[in-house]
Amino acid sequence: MPALPSSLISSVSCAPALTVAETAGGLPEALAGLPDPRARRGVRHRLTVVVAAAVCAVVAGYRSYAAIGEWVADVPATTALALGMTPDRRPSEAMIRRLLQAVDPQLLTAAIGVWLAGRATTCTAGRAIAVDGKTLRGSRTTDTPARHVMTACDQATGVTLASINVDGEVPQIAWRPDLRG
The missing domain is CATH 1.10.10 (Arc Repressor Mutant, subunit A)
Structure with missing residues (x-):
């Protein structure tokens, strides 16, 4: 799927x-x-x-x-x-x-x-979470660099689970087995 x-x-x-x-x-x-x-x-x-x-x-x-x-x-x-x-x-x-x-x-x-x-509907299969980073268009000014965000989404439902600001570098993503569906 x-x-x-x-x-x-x-x-x-x-x-x-x-x-x-x-x-x-x-x-x-x-x-x-x-x-x-x-x-x-x-x-x-x-x-x-x-x-x-x-x-x-x-x-x-x-x-x-x-x-x-x-x-x-x-x-x-x-x-x-x-x-x-x-x-x-x-x-x-x-x-x-x-x-x-x-x-x-x-x-x-x-x-x-x-x-x-x-x-959101309940997912019977394993849970898959997609993580993606984006640079926000229009966020750069002459004094500040563009803003970067990283978002985690549940692939089964399309619901955004979390979104954080990042400083151009991708933060480490820790695997948590307790989140498995």
């Missing part, structure tokens, strides 16, 4: 056609613990609504902030209601971008990881 890519899209979209309520089931609850980085004054859309909509857009294949904003603007009214948005008042692309850039990425990753882990 080929390894699944470790993306949010493949982790959620492998099931047959589901409604938004079924696909995003439990996501608002998983995101409820995220602290909202915005000031209380002038908040029109709850953090959980905006982030859940962005996650659904990514699952649907929309990857840029502009594409996520288009997905939110074009989604049918029933889907908007299922996500907690008022159909005639939806978050703009600029607001989605600013909010997603302001949210703590470690906490967001952990919250989505908890949600994905709850959706």
